[in-house]
Amino acid sequence: MLLLDAALKRLIHQGTLTLTEADGRQRIYGTATPGWPDLGLRLADKGVPGKIARNPSLGFAEAYMDQRVEIEGGDIMDFIGFVRRNNPWDSGRDLDNPGLFARARLAVIGRINRINARSASRRNVAHHYDIDDRLYDLFLDSNRQYSCAYWAEGVTSLEDAQIAKMNHIAAKLALTPRTRVLDIGCGWGGLAIHLHKISGAKVHGISLSKEQVGYARGWAQREGVSDGVTFELIDYRDVVGKFDRIVSIGMFEHVGTRNFPEYFRQCHNLLDPDGVMLVHTIGRAAPPAVTDDFTRKYIFPGGYIPSLSEMVAAVEPNKLMIADCEVLRRHYAPTLRAWFDRCVAQHARIVELFDEKFYRMWLFYLAGAATGFEHASLVNFQLQLVRNRDAVPITRDYIQAAETQYNAQSSAGQPVVARQRDAAHA
Known part of the structure; x- marks a missing residue:
């Protein structure tokens, strides 16, 4: 109890x-x-303080999962938010404050865990995405987007x-x-x-993910778009061919730091010389x-959240130019809170x-x-990458113009394709 007592005295300052x-x-x-x-x-037994003190992140989580601790006056979101708010990232304080031995142990685990070899990739993906498919229907939006939403001005619902x-x-x-x-x-498509x-x-x-690919193919068939949208169960390292555009949303966290250079080298080789790539990932x-x-x-066994410095270091040797970089600082928080509320319900x-x-x-x-x-320190990065510096206009005006058009058409429930096709042939 002495260690837990000392930790709580260090962590809790405002509020009680x-x-x-x-x-x-x-x-x-x-x-x-x-x-x-x-x-x-409230602690259920005398073993809980030691469990938490030995490994705060895992120890407290497992005690909560096993109902050995209960939150009073709020829920688990309130409690974790309370502790983190007392110790914001820019305060310089460390929630876990590991000692020398613990830091060395974490470093070793980190090096091993970030390798993410081919043999482990499918297993790691299946651990999270191939669980009972009905779970995701309970809290995701109707488009099954399992990544950070974009809460533009005036947007109030998860769907929008x-x-x-x-x-x-x-x-x-x-x-x-x-x-x-x-x-x-591609997720569920x-x-x-x-x-x-x-x-x-x-x-x-x-x-x-076998489950995701199967679901995506069925969805495309139901929507009548199988001629324009296809899905394949394959490692990105085994893809061949050329593409005008590459998009990767919420996947880079599973690549593994050792594979960052190979990932961007493969994307360079798959991308048409005038192509454009967009990587959307959780970052630090x-x-x-x-x-x-x-x-x-x-x-997420095998998962790793990259720093921007790690991504840039892997991009630069592979002759991909960063044409645009956007940091979504808070958009994932309301997304996750919406998922949390739906799960509680x-x-x-x-x-x-x-x-x-x-x-x-x-x-x-x-x-x-x-x-x-x-x-x-969590954020989301959106990196737009090109091989040819003139692959996109030199100002960002085209992004806003297209986004405004897409949003207007989405709100009206009307297709955008016809208007774009006319413009393309004008």
């Missing part, structure tokens, strides 16, 4: 946390502050924010009906189908670090599909991620 030990004794941390919550943390995200990306790709697009890590519908572009999506506004133990064990159904432990694990994952974008 009342810790109730297994024997009923209470300790209060922090100071009552206007605008800050007063929360409680995800459409805005796809239109934002489409605008940066400068699509035409004759464009051939490779979608690396929602983006590929949307890009085809709004532009007429031919899109080929690839993934390592901080120097390179390691994946936390909870995420590595339960959520579907508590009984998720427990029916899995169990209570899985439900609490999933909430912990969403809460940790959301508050990481609000108070830690």
Whole structure:
């Protein structure tokens, strides 16, 4: 209890946390502050303090999953947000504050975990994406976008924010009906189908998830777009051919740092000399670090969130020019909070599909991620890459113009293809 007591004294400053030990004794941390919550943390047994102190990220997560700790006066989102808000990234304080031995251990784990060899890639993808498909229907939008939405001014719903995200990306790709697009890590196919519908572009999506590829093919058939949108179960390293555009949304986090140079070299070789690539990924506004133990064990084995410096270092030797770089600083937080709220509303159904432990694990994952974008160093990067510096106009005006057109047509429920085709042949 001494280690946990010392940690909470260091972490909690504003607002109060009342810790109730297994024997009923209470300790209060922090100071009552206007605008800050007063929360409680109840420990179910005497082994919990040691478990948390030994490995704060994983120890607390597992104690929460096993119902050995309970949050009082709020939920897990409130609690993690409370701790992170007390220790924002720019404060310089470290939530876990590992000692020398712990830092060395994390460094070793990080080096091993970031390799992400071919033999592990399919297994890592299946761990997260090939679970019961019905889970994702419970909290994702109707386009099954499992990545950061785009909360433009006036956008208030998750559905509209995800459409805005796809239109934002489409605008940066400068699509035409004759464009051939490779979608690396296509998910369930929602983006590929949307890009085809709004532009007429031919899109080929690839993934390592059997469940996702099967779902995407069925979706394209139901929409009647199988002639313009295709999907394949294949590693990006095995793709051959040339494409006018490459888009990769939420996949780069699974590449592995050792494979960054190979990834961009392959994309260079697949991209037409006048082509355009858009990479959308979770990133760090901080120097390179390691994946936390909870995420590595339960959520994304083999996953790694890159720093911009790591991406740029891998881009530069492969003769790809960064034509545009946008940092989405807060957009993922409301996305994740929307997913969290939908999961809470579907508590009984998720427990029916899995169990209570899985439900609490999933909430912990969403809460940790959301508050990481609000108070830690997490952001989203959108890098637009070209081989030819003249592949896109020299100002960004074309992006705004196309995005405005796509958004207007999406709001009206009308296709954009005809107007673009006329313009292309004018």
